[in-house]
Amino acid sequence: xxxxxxxxxxxxxxxxxxxxxxxxxxxxxxxxxxxxxxxxxxxxxxxxxxxxxxxxxxxxxxxxxxxxxxxxxxxxxxxxxxxxxxxxxxxxxxxxxxxxxxxxxxxxxxxxxxxxxxxxxxxxxxxxxxxxxxxxxxxxxxxxxxxxxxxxxxxxxxxxxxxxxxxxxxxxxxxxxxxxxxxxxxxxxxxxxxxxxxxxxxxxxxxxxxxxxxxxxxxxxxxxxx
Amino acid sequence: xxxxxxxxxxxxxxxxxxxxxxxxxxxxxxxxxxxxxxxxxxxxxxxxxxxxxxxxxxxxxxxxxxxxxxxxxxxxxxxxxxxxxxxxxxxxxxxxxxxxxxxxxxxxxxxxxxxxxxxxxxxxxxxxxxxxxxxxxxxxxxxxxxxxxxxxxxxxxxxxxxxxxxxxxxxxxxxxxxxxxxxxxxxxxxxxxxxxxxxxxxxxxxxxxxxxxxxxxxxxxxxxxx
DNA sequence: TAAAATAATTTGACTAGTCTAAAATAGTTC
DNA sequence: GAACTATTTTAGACTAGTCAAATTATTTTA
Numbered sequence: 033x034x035x036x037x038x039x040x041x042x043x044x045x046x047x048x049x050x051x052x053x054x055x056x057x058x059x060x061x062x063x064x065x066x067x068x069x070x071x072x073x074x075x076x077x078x079x080x081x082x083x084x085x086x087x088x089x090x091x092x093x094x095x096x097x098x099x100x101x102x103x104x105x106x107x108x109x110x111x112x113x114x115x116x117x118x119x120x121x122x123x124x125x126x127x128x129x130x131x132x133x134x135x136x137x138x139x140x141x142x143x144x145x146x147x148x149x150x151x152x153x154x155x156x157x158x159x160x161x162x163x164x165x166x167x168x169x170x171x172x173x174x175x176x177x178x179x180x181x182x183x184x185x186x187x188x189x190x191x192x193x194x195x196x197x198x199x200x201x202x203x204x205x206x207x208x209x210x211x212x213x214x215x216x217x218x219x220x221x222x223x224x225x226x227x228x229x230x231x232x233x234x235x236x237x238x239x240x241x242x243x244x245x246x247x248x249x250x251x252x253x254x255x256x257x258x
Numbered sequence: 259x260x261x262x263x264x265x266x267x268x269x270x271x272x273x274x275x276x277x278x279x280x281x282x283x284x285x286x287x288x289x290x291x292x293x294x295x296x297x298x299x300x301x302x303x304x305x306x307x308x309x310x311x312x313x314x315x316x317x318x319x320x321x322x323x324x325x326x327x328x329x330x331x332x333x334x335x336x337x338x339x340x341x342x343x344x345x346x347x348x349x350x351x352x353x354x355x356x357x358x359x360x361x362x363x364x365x366x367x368x369x370x371x372x373x374x375x376x377x378x379x380x381x382x383x384x385x386x387x388x389x390x391x392x393x394x395x396x397x398x399x400x401x402x403x404x405x406x407x408x409x410x411x412x413x414x415x416x417x418x419x420x421x422x423x424x425x426x427x428x429x430x431x432x433x434x435x436x437x438x439x440x441x442x443x444x445x446x447x448x449x450x451x452x453x454x455x456x457x458x459x460x461x462x463x464x465x466x467x468x469x470x471x472x473x474x475x476x477x478x479x480x481x482x483x484x
Numbered sequence: 485t486a487a488a489a490t491a492a493t494t495t496g497a498c499t500a501g502t503c504t505a506a507a508a509t510a511g512t513t514c
Numbered sequence: 515g516a517a518c519t520a521t522t523t524t525a526g527a528c529t530a531g532t533c534a535a536a537t538t539a540t541t542t543t544a
Binding site for chain 4 (some may be wrong): 284
């Protein structure tokens with residue numbers, strides 16, 4: 033069963049929505065995420081269910097099957113290796129990396145990706161700090177880092193992983209100079225879904241809503257400068 | 259006007275068929291080349307004509323317009339730079355290079371290709387010896403080489419350019435050890451559409467029909483070994 | 485518990501690209 | 515110039531993916 037890039041995009045959307053909350057994924061969410069109308073989603077979910085990539089129950093929602101998950105993990109692998117190549121070899125600007133990789137991930141063969149992996153020196157994380165699944169699609173166990181929300185005022189941390197699903201979030205963080213390797217002091221964490229941090233290399237504090245801070249993977253700074 | 263990969267394949271086929279002979283290209287040729295039925299070709303030619311990429315006259319044939327040619331030259335550029343990358347960086351086997359590049363050429367952005375070109379060091383020919391169009395789509399003037407058919411028995415030449423449209427031809431030449439850089443002595447050229455050559459690195463002479471020899475770009479060997 | 489609001493699905497239609505089968509045209513032969 | 519053949523086009527149908535409009539479930543609210 034060979035899937036179109038469009039079907040692959042549906043599966044990827046389901047994968048990420050499913051990991052964001054733990055519920056089954058609803059039609060409207062997918063519709064929103066992919067910019068198509070709800071009827072289109074319903075109809076695609078039906079065919080994807082017939083083909084065995086998802087389990088879809090009308091009015092209930094949809095979940096990935098094991099096969100569906102393999103498809104997505106392969107795409108995630110392709111995507112992250114491509115991003116690594118774009119940034120490290122082609123010196124791509126951050127803002128354009130994601131779009132290019134999003135297109136290409138559907139069209140590269142396993143052969144291509146394996147060879148690219150070797151060419152890049154078998155990296156285990158992409159430039160966002162996200163882990164790259166290996167050729168058997170298992171994700172390397174992540175390093176010892178936790179969400180920024182685990183830390184309180186006065187603590188200093190180093191960013192390891194940056195969320196990259198939402199283009200607006202990506203752009204905001206980039207503009208504030210926050211990326212993998214950035215040293216951050218937590219300034220304040222008022223109980224209003226907000227955290228403010230001070231980047232070591234910056235000159236002003238940066239406010240972050242907790243839904244962003246929660247996905248920023250950081251480790252405690254070891255005192256020495258980065 | 260944004261073209262689908264499929265429409266792009268039609269344009270590419272027309273381009274190559276048009277340069278093989280000088281006539282307008284017929285429906286059946288395209289049908290054969292692309293592995294689709296003649297009615298499919300007719301219908302695609304109609305839409306391509308409406309969009310201004312070709313000039314199509316029913317029952318007569320089709321020719322590329324200036325726009326059509328730009329589209330193809332862009333694809334040729336993409337293809338040849340991708341092939342160079344696959345061979346030089348990813349160490350791809352010859353047999354697989356063409357297919358991968360054929361797929362990817364439709365999906366890489368101009369940005370990607372320009373950066374790849376810089377990364378590869380602005381090459382002017384691909385691994386087959388074919389010239390790579392620059393970013394304004396002009397093809398660099400080819401080096402001082404001529405078809406193998408210009409040479410006669412006893413002469414020694416070095417291969418500069420190898421035809422690559424027909425996979426069977428490609429495979430035959432590769433198996434006989436003939437590629438860019440190969441040193442060849444012309445053994446015989448009987449007037450029966452045949453040339454036999456002896457590769458310097460090989461141990462048996464190789465027969466070539468003239469339709470292949472004609473597209474093998476070679477220059478006279480300068481006496482020193484290659 | 486019934487009415488209102490929200491969310492999801494069905495229906496029918498449209499586009500791109502493909503096919504088979506049938507009709508039309510062009511070219512060739514006698 | 516009529517007949518035959520080869521090629522090409524037309525006609526009609528199918529699939530994938532999309533949409534707008536209408537309908538049906540589900541959940542919330544009163």
